[in-house]
Amino acid sequence: xxxxxxxxxxxxxxxxxxxxxxxxxxxxxxxxxxxxxxxxxxxxxxxxxxxxxxxxxxxxxxxxxxxxxxxxxxxxxxxxxxxxxxxxxxxxxxxxxxxxxxxxxxxxxxxxxxxxxxxxxxxxxxxxxxxxxxxxxxxxxxxxxxxxxxxxxxxxxxxxxxxxxxxxxxxxxxxxxxxxxxxxxxxxxxxxxxxxxxxxxxxxxxxxxxxxxxxxxxxxxxxxxxxxxxxxxxxxxxxxxxxxxxxxxxxxxxxxxxxxxxxxxxxxxxxxx
Ligand code: DGL
Numbered sequence: 385x386x387x388x389x390x391x392x393x394x395x396x397x398x399x400x401x402x403x404x405x406x407x408x409x410x411x412x413x414x415x416x417x418x419x420x421x422x423x424x425x426x427x428x429x430x431x432x433x434x435x436x437x438x439x440x441x442x443x444x445x446x447x448x449x450x451x452x453x454x455x456x457x458x459x460x461x462x463x464x465x466x467x468x469x470x471x472x473x474x475x476x477x478x479x480x481x482x483x484x485x486x487x488x489x490x491x492x493x494x495x496x497x498x499x500x501x502x503x504x505x506x507x508x509x510x511x512x513x514x515x516x517x518x519x520x521x522x523x524x525x526x527x528x529x530x531x532x533x534x535x536x537x538x539x540x541x542x543x544x545x546x547x548x549x550x551x552x553x554x555x556x557x558x559x560x561x562x563x564x565x566x567x568x569x570x571x572x573x574x575x576x577x578x579x580x581x582x583x584x585x586x587x588x589x590x591x592x593x594x595x596x597x598x599x600x601x602x603x604x605x606x607x608x609x610x611x612x613x614x615x616x617x618x619x620x621x622x623x624x625x626x627x628x629x630x631x632x633x634x635x636x637x638x639x640x641x642x643x644x645x646x647x648x649x650x651x652x653x654x655x656x657x
Contacts, residue, residue, distance in 0.1 A: 385412050385447060385620045385622065385624065386412070386447055386448070386449050386618055386619055386620045387411065387412035387413050387414045387446070387447070387448050387619070387620060387624065387626075388404075388408075388411050388412070388413050388414075388448060388450050388451075388452065388619060389413075389414050389415075389416065389440075389443030389444075389446070389448030389450065389451035389452065390404065390413060390414070390415045390416070390451070390452045390454050391415075391416050391417075391418075391436070391439045391440060391443060391451060391452070391453050391454065391455065391458070392415075392416075392417050392418070392453075392454045392455045392458075392575055393417070393418050393421065393422040393423060393424040393425075393435075393455045393457065393458060393575075394417045394418060394419045394422030394423065394540075395417055395419065395422075395540075395639050395640050395642075395643045396422075396454075396455070396536070396574070396575030396576040396643060397415070397417060397454030397455055397575050398415070398417070398575075398640060398643035398644040398648070399575055399576070399578045399579065399598045399643055400452075400454040400483065400575060400597075400598050400601050400602075401413070401415050401454060401644070402598075402643075402644050402645055403598050403599065403601065403602040404452070404601065404602045404605060405625065406602070407602040407603065407605075407606060408602065408605065408606060408609075409623060410621045410623060411619050411620070411621055411623075412619070412620045412621065412622045412623065412624040412625075413624070413625045413626070414443055414446055414448055414626050414627075414628065415625070415626070415627045415628065416439050416442060416443055416627075416628045416629075416653075417627070417628070417629045417630070417650075418435055418439055418629075418630050418655070419629045419630055419631040419632070419633065419636070420629075420630035420631035420655075421435050421630065423457075423505070423536050423537070423540075424455060424457040424458060424461075424505070424507060425457050425505030425506055425507050425508075425533065425536055425574075426505070426506050426507060426533065427457075427507065429461045429511075432457060432458055432461040432462050432507065433461060433462040433465055434657050435458075435655070435657055436453065436455075436458040436461075436462035436463075436466065437462065437465075437466060437470065437657070438655040438656055438657035439655060440453075440466060440470075440480055441656075442628070442653070442655060444475060444478055448478075449477065449478055449479070449615060449618045449619065450478070450479050450480075450481070450615055450618075450619065451478070451479070451480045451481070452480075452481050452482075452483075452601070452605065453480060453481070453482045453483065454483060454575060454601070455483070455575060456483055456484065456504055456505065456508045456573050456574055456575065456597075457505050457507040457508050457511075458482075459482030459483050459484045459513070460484060460507060460508045460511035460513040460514075461507060461511055463480065463482040463484075466480050467480060479612075479615060481605070481608065483573075483597060483601055484513050484514060484517055484573075485517060485521075486600055486601055486604035486605075487514075487571070487573060487597050487600050487601075488514065488517040488518050488520075488521050488522065489521055489604065490595070490600040490604070491518070491522055491525065491569070491571065491595070492518075492521040492522035492525070494569075494595075496568070496569075496593070497522075497525060497568065497569040497593070497595070498524070498525060498526065498568055498569075499525075499526045499528075499564060499566050499567050499568050499569065500518075500525055500526065500527050500528075500567070500568075500569045500570075500571050501527075501528050501529075501530060501560045501563075501564070501567045501569070501570050501571065502514050502527060502528070502529045502530065502571050502573055503530050503532050503535075503556065503560075503570065503571065503572055503573065503574065503577065504529070504530075504531065504532070504573040504574050505531065505532070505533065505536065505574055506531040506533050508531075508573060508574070509529045509530070509531040510531075514527065514529065514571075514573065515527055515529070526564065528560060528563040528564045528567065530556055530559055530560045530563070532552070532556045532574070534552050535552065535556075535574070535576065535577065535580070536574065536576050538552065539576045539577075539579055539580060540576070540639065542635075542638075542639075542642075544579055544580055544583070544642075545580075545583055549580065549583055550583065550586075550587065553580075553583060553584055553587040554587055557587050557588055567592055568591070568592060568593065569592065569593050569594075569595055570584070570588055570592055570593070570594045570595070571595050571597070572584070572594065572595065572596045572597055573597050574597075575598075576643075577596065577597075578596050578597075578598045579642065579643065581594065581596050626651070627640075627648050627649065627650040627651065628650065628651050628652075628653045629650045629651075629652055629653070630652070630653060630654065630655055631652065632650060632652050636650065
């Protein structure tokens with residue numbers, strides 16, 4: 385097998401994974417969620433890089449020629465080092481792709497998105513990765529960034545609706561428009577937010593378009609494989625899906641099912657980091 389590896393800090397990446405396998409069902413896949421160390425959102429660059437490196441190496445050891453980092457925080461803090469240092473030195477034949485570049489490219493391709501608000505973890509916002517990529521690919525687009533540190537814990541606690549969640553959505557939206565009242569697009573750039581996209585829609589005015597990142601990654605991967613037939617030819621096509629996690633908590637099944645929309649049978653593994 386030469387599967388496509390998909391990595392996330394935990395369960396959240398299953399929202400991205402789900403869209404990828406819907407669109408590209410023929411390939412084999414290995415999903416690795418670092419549930420023992422999740423969330424990454426408030427962790428240092430050094431820690432996120434160490435954990436992400438160990439996870440990518442694990443997927444390489446399991447014969448993945450291509451790894452997708454589905455986590456924004458890991459894409460923001462670790463991807464560049466892995467691409468620029470680790471791959472040329474140790475794995476010149478392998479590729480690792482993140483989620484920030486394809487998201488920015490999708491925004492750049494939509495001329496109606498002129499004033500964008502980004503909702504993401506503290507780590508993604510502080511990294512300034514979206515700002516840097518937008519400056520390169522869509523220099524005319526205005527960006528405001530809003531860290532939403534309480535959304536991941538609320539979602540992981542199963543608060544997918546109700547007054548508690550609504551309070552924080554209202555607060556984050558107020559803080560967003562205080563930065564720029566003319567926002568035309570809200571970009572949801574965190575693996576967990578697709579689960580509450582409906583609730584966010586209720587809080588954000590109709591005139592603001594909501595772009596949910598999970599919808600953007602699968603078409604971008606399909607396009608990548610079309611443009612890189614040498615990589616596509618290396619991937620095996622048995623339709624297999626395997627799930628690895630670094631911890632199995634008591635409510636693992638429930639959460640994994642919520643993110644994937646189907647039951648998940650996961651194997652617990654230990655990472656060297
Ligand atoms: N996967 C993370 C992201 O997309 C959210 C969860 C976390 O903080 O680890 O940024």
